[in-house]
Amino acid sequence: MLQIEKVREGDVLILQLIGEVDASNSVLLDQSIQESLQPEIKVVVIDGKELKYISSAGLGVFMSYVDDFSERGIHFSIFGLIQQVGEVFKILGLDRVIAIVPDKTTAVALRK
Amino acid sequence: MSPKLILSCSTSALADLRSFIQLNLEVFGFSELDKHQITLAVEEVVANLIIHSHACNPNEIIHLEIKDLGKKVAVEITDKGDGFNLLEYEEPELRQVIEEKRKGGLGILLVKKIMDEIQFESKNGENMCRLIKKFPPNFK
Numbered sequence: 287m288l289q290i291e292k293v294r295e296g297d298v299l300i301l302q303l304i305g306e307v308d309a310s311n312s313v314l315l316d317q318s319i320q321e322s323l324q325p326e327i328k329v330v331v332i333d334g335k336e337l338k339y340i341s342s343a344g345l346g347v348f349m350s351y352v353d354d355f356s357e358r359g360i361h362f363s364i365f366g367l368i369q370q371v372g373e374v375f376k377i378l379g380l381d382r383v384i385a386i387v388p389d390k391t392t393a394v395a396l397r398k
Numbered sequence: 399m400s401p402k403l404i405l406s407c408s409t410s411a412l413a414d415l416r417s418f419i420q421l422n423l424e425v426f427g428f429s430e431l432d433k434h435q436i437t438l439a440v441e442e443v444v445a446n447l448i449i450h451s452h453a454c455n456p457n458e459i460i461h462l463e464i465k466d467l468g469k470k471v472a473v474e475i476t477d478k479g480d481g482f483n484l485l486e487y488e489e490p491e492l493r494q495v496i497e498e499k500r501k502g503g504l505g506i507l508l509v510k511k512i513m514d515e516i517q518f519e520s521k522n523g524e525n526m527c528r529l530i531k532k533f534p535p536n537f538k
Contacts, residue, residue: 310409342505
């Protein structure tokens with residue numbers, strides 16, 4: 287079960303992921319990120335505090351947008367991951383490709 | 399008796415799979431982190447079979463069994479159909495995943511990093527992938 291809440295704060299878009307991302311629902315995450323690729327958005331932040339689980343289906347979605355964000359000058363980061371989920375990013379070395387930060391303030395400050 | 403589960407080949411069955419694995423790993427003394435990772439590894443193999451070997455056909459099934467091997471636990475995943483031997487699968491580099499915008503390819507890498515041993519057998523049209531994890535130190 288996955289719920290995605292979107293909050294827009296100026297040119298910052300926050301996607302709060304609530305629940306679990308797996309192969310049955312990763313398309314929802316894909317759609318939400320695809321919709322965030324707008325010229326007026328400069329920062330995309332994933333709020334992972336309520337994300338209990340993510341499989342490679344969800345991780346692959348993030349990875350597939352790394353170049354898109356970079357080309358469009360969008361600062362992308364993830365914050366608030368619980369330990370179990372954070373470890374999954376580390377196992378694959380995704381924390382070297384995607385900014386994983388402790389909180390929203392740090393995430394938004396990345397563009398400065 | 400070893401815990402067993404029969405799963406329909408639909409991605410909506412993955413949540414049931416996670417509950418089954420989490421519940422039945424309790425007895426082996428794994429930490430929450432270990433249980434999370436073993437569950438993920440099993441799900442990656444099963445999701446791969448559901449999507450690629452069974453084309454998400456809910457009329458087809460996958461069997462799971464969790465076995466206590468003394469100092470390690472084995473999760474056996476058995477299905478019929480086109481076998482997928484993940485030991486022969488060459489995982490992509492991260493850069494390749496990014497450049498090709500591949501949304502797959504990371505799952506098998508996770509399985510190989512998380513599990514201690516992976517075995518695969520195929521005979522008489524039946525395939526079995528066995529994922530093995532050692533018990534935590536000082537358990538049993």
